């Protein structure tokens with residue numbers, strides 16, 4: 001096979017970003033005339049194999065191994081490396097999940113082959129794939145190509161492709177064996193857990209007023225709180241605001257916080273980095289106030305104001321009252 | 322406990338980023354540089370571990386052109402014991418395999434117990450350098466630490482998973498761990514620290530240039546097809562138009 005897609009378990013289902021990356025792989029396969037195989041492993045390997053065989057991939061490779069029933073970076077990296085060596089694909093495709101972030105760089109190092117990460121799209125130029133990714137915290141795009149011989153490891157960013165387009169098919173399932181030994185796994189992991197949400201459920205809010213680092217300091221948070229109250233909405237924030245201790249973690253929107261889709265999301269002094277945007281881009285109306293006219297948040301905003309939030313917020317609260 | 326912290330100099334969040342006329346990279350002369358955000362947290366975590374154990378060494382290491390010494394000095398002023406500067410022009414250099422290999426060569430005889438990196442550089446956003454480096458040096462690795470506990474020849478790391486989930490993972494030493502922002506409160510350098518930093522050693526190494534396995538063809542400003550209604554005017558006019566938009570367009574008032 002030419003393109004190997006590595007799928008991830010998400011409670012017995014294929015991780016959404018894996019399905020999305022299949023769509024990316026299908027695009028590459030079509031443009032370059034390549035064949036696709038999908039790799040499944042882990043605790044729910046049978047369920048994943050069954051789901052994957054219903055997708056438009058040439059075949060499904062199933063690795064069953066006791067040592068993979070709980071995730072470890074060592075075990076997963078070694079498995080993917082061995083499958084690559086056995087199957088010899090040119091491209092190995094992942095969704096850019098937190099798990100992939102954790103182990104795929106090890107595969108890159110084991111093989112000394114590039115891992116081109118977090119791409120938003122792929123195009124074909126003279127028979128070669130060109131990958132586009134965001135750099136400089138979302139402010140610039142960059143077209144990247146692998147150099148030298150494959151395999152090339154590639155990951156796609158969340159929502160780079162729509163998973164609804166993962167066409168239906170009927171792929172045969174093939175068992176694949178890897179050699180793992182318990183001594184290879186140098187980590188011990190405990191059960192995943194969630195921290196107390198602190199009683200804040202932003203997912204059902206109709207109106208969200210969200211503050212970013214542009215709010216300047218902790219002492220300015222009440223300004224935003226008053227605006228949220230005047231609008232009858234909830235207060236939320238980007239990560240740096242939580243990191244600085246200005247608001248509790250339960251307020252964080254984004255890939256490591258809550259995902260929301262309110263009727264109105266008012267982004268105050270938020271630059272619009274992808275890890276924030278994935279948590280709020282489903283909002284019906286995005287209104288952004290930022291002093292930088294080139295802030296990436298304006299690319300997804302329905303309404304934009306270039307201005308100083310500290311000047312605008314108090315007057316806006318007044319205007320609403 | 323001997324800890325290396327990788328500190329990278331990157332454009333600040335509010336720095337201009339003009340693109341060079343050949344479109345290959347940004348014009349670095351116009352950029353305002355700072356220490357990478359998550360590296361600040363990595364440094365603080367290392368300093369706290371050393372202070373709690375009352376022994377050991379924290380070594381701040383940066384790879385880049387001469388200007389990178391500024392972030393090493395900053396780390397020394399905050400309490401790192403010594404610095405290593407891997408001197409190299411990094412404009413347009415994006416391959417983490419190459420970057421990590423330079424660090425691995427430099428660290429061959431150092432025998433670090435721990436390597437801390439930020440989880441991701443704010444310019445390249447590769448999220449790989451520390452993990453590749455750990456692998457190259459035969460260390461165990463973990464990413465996105467939101468807490469660490471060192472003891473008994475191990476480091477226990479609270480890893481951040483997706484959507485607000487976490488997991489404790491225990492790693493045998495030596496280990497390379499990437500640090501997520503927010504796990505501690507990075508200190509500011511004291512005046513004494515700044516003075517003391519001038520006397521601390523920064524070793525400069527100059528590696529020979531290796532071939533990249535991925536390269537940049539072009540950088541450019543993203544264009545979106547979304548129609549954004551820009552609301553302009555004086556502050557009073559903007560506020561008036563926003564209230565009207567909330568009431569009549571979005572219908573939330």
Ligand SMILES: Cc1cc2nc3c(=O)[nH]c(=O)nc-3n(C[C@H](O)[C@H](O)[C@H](O)COP(=O)(O)OP(=O)(O)OC[C@H]3O[C@@H](n4cnc5c(N)ncnc54)[C@H](O)[C@@H]3O)c2cc1C
Pocket residue numbers: 211212213214215216237238239240241252253254255256257268269270271272273274275276279289290291292295307308309310334335440441
């Ligand atoms: C794995 C990973 C997970 C992450 N998870 C999350 C997550 O869940 N949620 C999240 O938010 N981030 C997350 N991040 C961080 C993310 O990459 C960005 O760093 C973060 O979203 C930036 O927050 P910000 O926009 O508030 O700050 P900045 O990027 O610093 O932007 C501040 C903005 O405020 C503007 N500004 C400054 N002053 C003013 C003023 N007076 N008036 C108006 N505008 C002003 C500036 O122009 C700038 O655009 C994650 C990162 C990684 C690597």
Ligand SMILES: Nc1ncnc2c1ncn2[C@@H]1O[C@H](COP(=O)(O)O)[C@@H](O)[C@H]1O
Pocket residue numbers: 327328329330357359360382383384385411417420437438439440441442443445446447448449450451
């Ligand atoms: N040139 C560099 N100098 C110092 N540290 C670096 C360099 N490149 C990467 N790092 C470290 O590796 C981390 C991850 O970077 P990256 O893999 O580029 O996202 C950064 O947060 C730094 O700690």
